[in-house]
Amino acid sequence: MEGVFSAHVRNKTIKRLKLRVIKGQTTLTYDLRSDGGIEVFPLQLGDGRYEIVLYENVSSNKYSKNGTVYLFIKLEDETAPFLHANQYVNFSQESDLVAEAKELCFNKSQKAAYESVCKYIKDHFVYDFIKASIVKASVLPDVEKTFSMRMGICQDLAALTVAMLRSQGIPSRLMIGYADSQYHAWVSTWIDGKELLFDPMIEVNGFGKVKKYTVERFY
DSSP states (O other): OOSEEEEOOSSOOSSOEEEEEEETTEEEEEEEOSSOOOEEEEOTTOSEEEEEEEEEEEETTEEEEEEEEEEEEOOSSTTGGGGSOOSSSOOOTTSHHHHHHHHHHTTOOHHHHHHHHHHHHHHHOEEOHHHHHHOOTTOOOOHHHHHHHTEEOHHHHHHHHHHHHHHTTOOEEEEEEEETTEEEEEEEEEETTEEEEEOHHHHHHTOOOOSOEEEEEEO
């Protein structure tokens, strides 16, 4: 099992849709496209039983359950969900960012490739202060746009870094939670069995180091 699943509605609808992924005591809620387009979601909570529930908006902020699927997962590797594109880290193997990652990582060890990608982000991107002041909480990262514009908020820059690393077979996670008291996004990567943390926002702005990261969820 590769650690991801795809979902879409059979018939287009004007109603808002949500997908809940439940495992044990953890529930992750996603928006699902209502135009029938296929989206990919991670099974990032490890082996076991997952409950996938579709909800349809009925009025205001009220939703009704519209179907449930159960999945029993045995991952081929615990890092498998963090090697593929998904709704939060959405990239194509034919994209310019993947071509750039290939050039940066060519004939290098995973550690050297990781360092090359991180340095590239630090040297070529800036923080988008304007977007940070107006962005809505529900907006997903657009890694292709971030790459072409050479700027983004913390979630954009972290998702782009993850996309570039994953495209080269380096398992990485988009982490979302708190940097000290600030809501934030950063990158966690496995290299040679060790977890490495990279915070693009700090690197592109020269902000002070964070004393404590608190994870809320990851993709």
